[in-house]
Amino acid sequence: MNKTNTWMAMIAVAVMGFSTSAMANSGGAHLEKAQIDVTSQEQLRRGLTVFTDVCMGCHSAKYITYSGLMLYPELGLSREAVDELRGEKSLMSGMISDLTPADAIESYGKAPPDLSLIVPGRRGGADYVYSLLTGFEHDPHNKIPDGNYNRVYPGHRIAMPDPLSWLDHDPSETEELEQQANDVAAFLAFIGDPHQNERRAIGCWVVAFLILLTLVLWRLKVEVWKDVKH
Amino acid sequence: MIEQMMKTKLFAWIDRRTGAEAIIKSQLTEYPAPKNLNYMWNFGSLALLMLVLQIVTGIFLVMYYKPSAEATFGGFTVAFDSVERIMRDINFGWLIRYMHAVGASMFFFVVYLHMGRGMYYGSFKEPRELLWIIGVVILLIMQGAAFFGYLLPWGQMSFWGATVITNLFGAIPVLGDFITQLLVGGFAIGDPTLNRFFSLHYLFPLLLVAIVGGHVHALHVVHSNNPEGIDLHKPEEMIPFHPYYTIKDAFGVAFFLTIYAYIVFFNPQFAGYFIEVDNYVPANNLSTPAHIAPVWYLTPWYTILRSFESKLIGVLAMGGSLAILFVLPFLCKSAVRSARFRPVYKIMVIMFFVDVIILGYCGHSAPTPVLKIVGQISTAYYFLFFVALPFLPKFEKTKPVPEGI
Numbered sequence A: 001m002n003k004t005n006t007w008m009a010m011i012a013v014a015v016m017g018f019s020t021s022a023m024a025n026s027g028g029a030h031l032e033k034a035q036i037d038v039t040s041q042e043q044l045r046r047g048l049t050v051f052t053d054v055c056m057g058c059h060s061a062k063y064i065t066y067s068g069l070m071l072y073p074e075l076g077l078s079r080e081a082v083d084e085l086r087g088e089k090s091l092m093s094g095m096i097s098d099l100t101p102a103d104a105i106e107s108y109g110k111a112p113p114d115l116s117l118i119v120p121g122r123r124g125g126a127d128y129v130y131s132l133l134t135g136f137e138h139d140p141h142n143k144i145p146d147g148n149y150n151r152v153y154p155g156h157r158i159a160m161p162d163p164l165s166w167l168d169h170d171p172s173e174t175e176e177l178e179q180q181a182n183d184v185a186a187f188l189a190f191i192g193d194p195h196q197n198e199r200r201a202i203g204c205w206v207v208a209f210l211i212l213l214t215l216v217l218w219r220l221k222v223e224v225w226k227d228v229k230h
Numbered sequence B: 001m002i003e004q005m006m007k008t009k010l011f012a013w014i015d016r017r018t019g020a021e022a023i024i025k026s027q028l029t030e031y032p033a034p035k036n037l038n039y040m041w042n043f044g045s046l047a048l049l050m051l052v053l054q055i056v057t058g059i060f061l062v063m064y065y066k067p068s069a070e071a072t073f074g075g076f077t078v079a080f081d082s083v084e085r086i087m088r089d090i091n092f093g094w095l096i097r098y099m100h101a102v103g104a105s106m107f108f109f110v111v112y113l114h115m116g117r118g119m120y121y122g123s124f125k126e127p128r129e130l131l132w133i134i135g136v137v138i139l140l141i142m143q144g145a146a147f148f149g150y151l152l153p154w155g156q157m158s159f160w161g162a163t164v165i166t167n168l169f170g171a172i173p174v175l176g177d178f179i180t181q182l183l184v185g186g187f188a189i190g191d192p193t194l195n196r197f198f199s200l201h202y203l204f205p206l207l208l209v210a211i212v213g214g215h216v217h218a219l220h221v222v223h224s225n226n227p228e229g230i231d232l233h234k235p236e237e238m239i240p241f242h243p244y245y246t247i248k249d250a251f252g253v254a255f256f257l258t259i260y261a262y263i264v265f266f267n268p269q270f271a272g273y274f275i276e277v278d279n280y281v282p283a284n285n286l287s288t289p290a291h292i293a294p295v296w297y298l299t300p301w302y303t304i305l306r307s308f309e310s311k312l313i314g315v316l317a318m319g320g321s322l323a324i325l326f327v328l329p330f331l332c333k334s335a336v337r338s339a340r341f342r343p344v345y346k347i348m349v350i351m352f353f354v355d356v357i358i359l360g361y362c363g364h365s366a367p368t369p370v371l372k373i374v375g376q377i378s379t380a381y382y383f384l385f386f387v388a389l390p391f392l393p394k395f396e397k398t399k400p401v402p403e404g405i
C-alpha cells in the first residue's frame, strides 16, 4: 500500500502543478468580481433587458432564439413579452442586431462580436465582461481619446463606445450602473451555456450515485479479496 | 454468475460452434494474474473504458456534427454552428459533447499513468518488448486522433493549432511542402482540411480498437508484470483474473467515473485545460491569438519542438522524443525490472516523470526567456535519460530481488 501512496502523491503533485499554473495564467489587468447568479430569474431578466435595450443596438446573440427566451425555465418569458421583443422577427430567429456588420465597421471601425459565447470565450469570463463595462477611464498617458480607453481591454484601445456611459458618470448613479453591468454579465454567462443549471442539478445526482457505487464496489472488493494473503 | 451462465443449454449450443468456454476460461475465469498487483495496474482497464466511451459519444456527435468551414452569419461557420446546436438544441447534446471533450483529456491522463507504471516497474522488458511497442503505437495514434478531433469545432485554437502543426511538416527537406499540402488539402487550413481531418478522426479510433486488441492479446501471451518485476512460477503466487481483478477493476472504474462525472458536470472546461478559452471564439484566419498552445496532453512535445532555434532540428527532436520510446526495451539493459530494486534508475525515472510535467508546463505557458531555458534543460534531460540507460548496469548496484511474493 505504501508504494501506491507514493504514486498517489506524485499524481497529486502533477495535478496541483497544473491547476496552480492555470490560476497564474489569467494574466492581464486586475478584474473586478462580478456579482452574478445564473439561477436567479430576476437577475437574468434584468440582464436580458439591458441586453436588448443597450447592447443589441450593436451586438447579436445569434445562438439564442426568441423562442429560447420562453423555453429556458431560467428566463421563462411569456409569449406576449417575447412578441414585443421580437417585433417582425420570427420566433426561431436568433437575437440579431439591426445594425449590420458592414454598417458597424463603417461607424466604429470594427464589427462588434456576437455575444452568445463571450463569457466562455474570454479569460475571466463574467468578471471580464463586468470589468470591461465598468472599465472606461481617462487614459493616464493621454494618448487614447476618452470613450476609447478601457482599463481591462487588451491594448486598452477599444472600438466600443462606452455603452453604459460609465466614464464621468454622476456618483449617485454608480450603484445603478454597477447593477446593470452585473445583470448583463449574468445574462451573458447564462447564454454562454444555457443548460448549465440543468447540468449541475443532474450532476449532483450522478456524482452522488457514483460515490455510492464506488463505496459498494470497494466493500465488495475487500470482501472478495479477504482470503488472498499478501 | 459466469459459472452459472456457462451451464445453460444456450451456452452449450454456442460453445459447440465457437469454443466460447475455452476462451472464457483461458482469458478470464482461469486466466492467472499475479496476486500482488497494486492500483497502478487499474489504468489499463480504465484506458479501455475511455476508448469505448470516446467511440460511443463520438458516434452520437457525428449524427449532428457538420464538417464544413462555410461561413455563416456573425463570423461563424457551419461546423462551429453545428457544435453549438449540439450544445444548445439537441437533447442532452451538451452531455455527449462534454463527455467527449473531457473524455479526450481523461483518456490521455489514464494512458500516461499507464505508461509511467510500465516504465517504473520495467514492464517493457523481456518478454514484454512487443507489448510495450504496440503501446507506443497506440499512443501515437491517440495523439493523431486527438489532433484531428481538435480541428473539428473550428474555433480559434482549432484553426491556429492545426496551422502551426501542419506547417512543421514543411521543415522536412525535399518532401516537406508536398506532405504539408497533402495533409492540409491545399495551401492553407480550410474546408478541405476540415473534411479530411474529420475522415481521419473517425478512422484513427477504429484503428485503435484493432491495435488495442493486439495489445491485449500480446499481454495474455506474456502475462502481467508485477510491482516486484520478477517472474512468477508458483501457483500460490497467482490468482484467477475473475473474480479478483474483475471486482478490483470495477471498483477502479467506479472511482474513476466519479471524478470524470464531477468534471463533466461541474467543470468541463477545467480552467481552459480541457476546452481552451480561445476555442469558444470562431476561427478567424486574419486574427492570430496572442498565445497558441496545444491542449495539455501535447504540450511536453510542443516544448521539445520549441527548444531549438532551427525548425528542422525542432521537428526532428520532437519526432525523436516519441520514436525513442519504441527502443526503450533495447536501451534499458539491466536484468532487474522493477525500480524498487534499482536505486539509481528509480531516481532517474521519477526525475523523468517530473521532467515531462515541467515540459508540459513550459509548452502550455506563454513563452518567456526563463521558461525557454527551463524547457531546453528539460528537453536535454528527456534525451539524457534514454541515452544513459544502456550504461546504467555498469555502475548501478541493484538490491537483491526476492525469490517470490
Ligand code: HEM
Pocket: B051, B054, B055, B056, B057, B058, B059, B060, B061, B062, B065, B083, B097, B100, B101, B104, B107, B142, B145, B146, B147, B149, B150, B151, B152, B153, B201, B202, B204, B205, B206, B208, B275, B279
Ligand atoms: C481515440 C479516441 C478519440 C479521441 C481522443 C477524440 C478526441 C476529440 C477531441 C479532442 C475533439 C474536440 C473536442 C472539442 O473541443 O469540442 C473531438 C471532437 C469530435 N470527435 Fe472525437 N475523439 C475520439 C474518438 C472519436 C470517434 C470514434 C468519433 C466518431 C465516431 C469522434 C467524433 C467526433 C466529432 C463529431 C467531434 C466534433 C464535435 C466536437 O467538437 O465536440 N471522435 N474528438
